[in-house]
Structure formats: C-alpha cells, structure tokens
Amino acid sequence: MSASPHKTTEDRDQDQGQGQSQSQSLGLGQKPSAMPDPSGPDTAIDDTEDLADDVVTAQKNISDSRRQSKLPTGINDILPVPFAPNIRPITISDLESCIALENAAFPNPDHRCSREKFEYRLTVCPELCMGVFCTVVPSSASAKNFEIDTLRTAKPVETGRNDGAVSVLLAHIISTRSNADVVTDEAMDYPRDYKTNRRNTSSVGHQEIGRTICIHSLAVEPKLQGCGLGKLIMKAYLQQVKNSVLADRVALICQDYLVNYYKRFGFEHVGPSKATFGGGGWNDMAFKLPSTTSKKKKI
Numbered sequence: 467m468s469a470s471p472h473k474t475t476e477d478r479d480q481d482q483g484q485g486q487s488q489s490q491s492l493g494l495g496q497k498p499s500a501m502p503d504p505s506g507p508d509t510a511i512d513d514t515e516d517l518a519d520d521v522v523t524a525q526k527n528i529s530d531s532r533r534q535s536k537l538p539t540g541i542n543d544i545l546p547v548p549f550a551p552n553i554r555p556i557t558i559s560d561l562e563s564c565i566a567l568e569n570a571a572f573p574n575p576d577h578r579c580s581r582e583k584f585e586y587r588l589t590v591c592p593e594l595c596m597g598v599f600c601t602v603v604p605s606s607a608s609a610k611n612f613e614i615d616t617l618r619t620a621k622p623v624e625t626g627r628n629d630g631a632v633s634v635l636l637a638h639i640i641s642t643r644s645n646a647d648v649v650t651d652e653a654m655d656y657p658r659d660y661k662t663n664r665r666n667t668s669s670v671g672h673q674e675i676g677r678t679i680c681i682h683s684l685a686v687e688p689k690l691q692g693c694g695l696g697k698l699i700m701k702a703y704l705q706q707v708k709n710s711v712l713a714d715r716v717a718l719i720c721q722d723y724l725v726n727y728y729k730r731f732g733f734e735h736v737g738p739s740k741a742t743f744g745g746g747g748w749n750d751m752a753f754k755l756p757s758t759t760s761k762k763k764k765i
C-alpha cells in the first residue's frame with residue numbers, strides 16, 4: 467500500500483446518535499458481546515466506546531486525508547446503500563472475495579497472501595478469520611456507478627431473493643495460530659500436503675495449540691480506505707479474540723508507516739522482524755491479551 471497522509475491524532479467522531487440502530491445489524495460486533503472487557507489490559511483501545519460507535523464513525527468519518535485529497539468524504543458517500551455492516555467469520559466459500567480484496571488492497575504483489583495460502587487458512591482455521599460485509603443490490607450499484615472487485619465475487623444474501631442482493635466483502639482479517647511469540651516465516655508458510663495428510667505434524671503454518679494469533683492480512687477495499695473500516699474490523703477482531711479465543715497475544719508484521727496505526731489499537735512495537743516474506747523490512751507488533759496480563763506473563 468502506498469503511504470497516505472493519514473492523521474495520527476485520536477478519534478474525533480463521537481456522535482452517539484445513530485449507534486443503537488446500526489449495532490443491530492452487527493454480527494460479532496453486537497453490543498452485548500462487543501462491550502470491551504473492563505478487566506482487560508490497559509490498551510490504547512478506548513474502552514468507553516463500543517463497536518456501534520465505530521460504525522457511526524465509519525458512516526460519518528471524514529479523515530483528513532480524504533478531505534485533503536477531495537475524495538468522497540464518508541462511507542455513505544461512496545456506498546450505493548446506507549452502511550449497515552455485517553461482521554462475521556470468513557469461510558472457504560468467501561475465498562474468491564478474499565483474493566479479490568487482497569489483490570485490490572495490496573499494490574505490491576509480493577505483500578499479498580497467495581490463493582493457496584487463503585485456501586489453506588480458510589480451510590484449517592476459518593474461526594480465526596473475520597470479514598466486514600455489506601448487502602448491496604447490484605442494479606442500484608450500477609445505477610450509482612459503484613464498482614469494486616468484491617462486488618463481482620459476492621454471493622447472494624438469500625437464494626431466490628427478487629432484487630438479487632449480494633453480500634459484499636469490504637474488509638478482512640486472516641489469521642493462524644503459532645507457537646512463536648511473533649510472526650515468523652514458518653507461520654506465514656503452509657504445509658503443501660495438508661489436504662492429504664490429516665495428521666498435521668508440520669512445523670509450518672497453523673499450529674492448533676499455538677498461543678499466538680498471527681494476523682497475516684488486514685485489508686480494506688481501496689475505495690473505502692480512510693473511512694474507519696480498518697479500525698472497525700480490528701477492534702471487532704480484538705474484542706472477539708479477547709472474549710472467545712484462548713491465546714496469549716495477537717501478533718502481526720507491518721511496514722514502518724503503519725507502526726503508529728497499530729499502536730493506536732494497543733499493539734506494542736516489539737522491534738524489527740526477522741521475517742523475510744515479501745523482501746523483509748517488517749516490524750514485529752504484539753497485542754497482549756488479558757489472560758497474559760493477569761498471569762503477568764511476558765511476551
């Protein structure tokens with residue numbers, strides 16, 4: 467991704483007005499489960515705010531970069547329908563949409579997750595993957611000249627629905643588990659024989675009892691970047707992991723210009739990464755989960 471001049475100050479949009487109604491359409495991000503754990507770690511995530519507020523932020527967001535670049539300012543200026551996100555786990559049936567989104571979001575092909583890796587990860591650990599979807603009626607999309615790659619790969623929301631509405635992927639997070647504390651080349655790889663070898667004894671790829679959730683891809687549809695979708699899905703993901711997944715930490719690697727972006731969610735900058743994926747030059751980032759903090763373990 468080319469570095470864009472995003473602002474680095476804290477949230478501006480605190481409008482509570484529409485949050486209630488929009489939270490109804492959230493899946494994993496519904497208000498009760500989305501409420502941050504008050505006993506959780508002291509992170510940069512604002513625990514007074516819930517995901518409904520982030521939906522409102524996405525609906526109203528006018529980031530400095532969008533304002534300066536004179537791009538459409540908010541997600542509702544871009545989408546052909548009011549933004550009513552459905553946040554849910556991604557499954558293998560979403561494979562083509564994930565590939566389309568990844569290819570659109572990462573301009574550098576070396577930084578993209580390959581089709582084979584998507585297929586592997588969505589087969590062995592879909593429960594660790596999450597997407598933000600939005601229902602779109604194709605005819606209204608074309609009437610409003612709304613064109614994104616994941617519209618073409620979207621699946622019908624219901625079989626036989628008269629208006630042909632489809633569920634369009636707007637953002638995704640794709641992860642596996644690892645035994646290492648940070649994201650390694652081994653964690654990013656996958657066993658070539660996973661379809662035939664049911665006793666997975668490989669040291670590469672997903673490790674079922676690993677205590678580190680490794681995020682391999684966070685991607686937002688380029689036309690919707692800077693509208694708050696990245697923030698929405700990352701906060702929903704961290705809350706889901708906190709609430710339901712046994713792990714000590716969430717780890718990822720990122721380029722220099724995104725270190726501060728992840729710090730705002732509570733990730734710590736561990737240091738330069740040894741990962742050579744895509745030519746290297748990455749930073750290790752780690753987010754400690756509450757159990758880690760309460761047991762006073764160290765990363």
Ligand SMILES: CC(C)(COP(=O)(O)OP(=O)(O)OC[C@H]1O[C@@H](n2cnc3c(N)ncnc32)[C@H](O)[C@@H]1OP(=O)(O)O)[C@@H](O)C(=O)NCCC(=O)NCCS
Nearest residue numbers: 467472473684685686691692693694695696697720723727
């Ligand atoms: C990086 C990415 C996920 C961010 O998602 P996004 O939806 O564009 O970002 P958001 O709109 O949620 O940004 C949330 C906030 O972070 C800020 N921000 C964005 N990029 C930032 C950066 N590089 N450094 C610091 N803050 C940043 C925004 O200004 C915004 O601030 P605000 O809440 O005060 O308005 C998205 O741009 C993307 O998919 N990029 C291409 C793929 C990629 O690089 N993925 C990450 C791989 S490690």
